[in-house]
Amino acid sequence: MSTIKPLAMFCAVLLLAGCAGFSRDGGFAAVQHDAESRLNKQLLWARDQEDRSLIELRVAELLANPLSAEAAVQLALLNNRGLQASFDELGIGEADRVQADRLPNPGFSFGRLEKGSEVEYERGLQLNLARWIALPMISRQEGRRFEQLQRQISLAVFELASETLKAWYQAVAAEEGVIYARQVLEAAEAGAELARRMAVVGNFSRLQQAEQQSFYAEVGISLIQAEQIRMRSREQLARLLGLWGGQLDYQLPERLPALPDNAEELLDVERLALSQRQDILSARLDAERLAQNLGAIRTLGFINVLELGVVNNRSNEAPTLRGYEVGVELPLFDWGGANKARAEAQYRQALNRAAEIAVNARSQVREAYKNYRNTFELARHYRAEVLPLSRRIAAEKMLRYNGMFISTFDLIADARRQVQAVSSYLQAQLDFWQARVELDRALSGIPRISHDSALADVAELTTADS
Secondary structure, rough: OOHHHHHHHHHHHHHHHHOOOOOOOOOOHHHHHHHHHHHHHOOOOOOOOHHHHHHHHHHHHHHOOOOHHHHHHHHHHOHHHHHHHHHHHHHHHHHHHHHHHOOOOOEEEEEEEEEOOOEEEEEEEEEEHHHHHHHHHHHHHHHHHHHHHHHHHHHHHHHHHHHHHHEEEEEEEEHHHHHHHHHHHHHHHHHHHHHHHHHHHOOOOHHHHHHHHHHHHHHHHHHEEEEEEHHHHHHHHHHHHHHOOOHHHHHOOOOOOOOOOOOOOOOOOOHHHHOOOOOHHHHHHHHHHHHHHHHHHHHHHOOOOOOEEEEEEOOEEEEEEEEEEEOOOOOOOOOOOOHHOOOOOOHHHHHHHHHEEEEEHHHHHHHHHHHHHHHHHHHHHHHHHHHHHHHHHHHHHHHHOOOOOHHHHHHHHHHHHHHHHHHHHHHHHHHHHHHHHHHHHHHHOOOOOOOOOOOOOOHHHOOOHO
């Protein structure tokens, strides 16, 4: 009786130690809180049909109106199936963590031996004691691994938000490009018709008429190219948003947001990036996890097998034998040197990878910040200098034309220069917004979506040019 009580208590402790359970949210709450607090966007993990129905309802609400930048990012975070697959990685990771927290199942052996009339029964219960001793260290390692997985999923959320924002800018710029190309085509068509009539009455040479027809043909090609760019950009955005079927008729604004008055001044972009970039934080966590793993291997590196067993032998001709046995693997040929060397190499590798990520992050943020500043200066130069001068020249040309100081041919030639100026500004405007997304990504991977204005600077000019 005295042996049974300690054995029962021992088994109860082991049973409780091996009963690690799953969390209610599967580790998603940390990712959800991180995304919602830093992006200010809703995040849902569709684990059943009810969750999927909520997402479909929200998607329908967002598609009911023209997609703003914020609505596009929210739609992607809810409806992108690749992101949902990343959330499922949490379920896999938590299953691995729970499995690591549980002790291996005990082993049971039974034997029956006969010697003449003597029958002997042998029963044994074995438990991997080495795994039990190492359980706290293994549990901490798996906890850090799961925490790193959560950071990786958060990084995937921020990456999708950045890619969606860039694709939205591209798609809206393509919409604006098609609108402007159509306006230019209408103007070119009117010019070609005017040239034809003037050639009929003898006021235009055949060369001048051919040049206007050539310009009209070139503008027609530009419209076809603009529509191709629009199609590709909409499909790229649709892939990120997870849209298909009737959802592909989603609406977008006709113009890009206006430029801000000034570009941001960031004095220490490298330090800022190193303090908040998700990939750097993930690399640090990975190095810490491997450091703990290295410590565990150094402590128990040569112990591969350590078993504790309870023995009960009964014979019909002798008293019952009770006791315990301990099994230890003798480190005669393998003292764990290979495992230790492997762990040390993995730790050094993690440190070098972390250092490489830090060096690359410094370079990326410097490049992104310079590109952000340069694209802003270029777009601002177009807005402040090139476009006003183009408007002023157009007005002066019109006055001279009305006064019959220049010909229609000179007026049409100036219109071509205006077309090139406006097209270049539209591209510079798009480059600036995408450069800002890249700067946000280089700093922390978290895009900013707020705009100072929803109106494009070229709205008045593109209308006037027609």
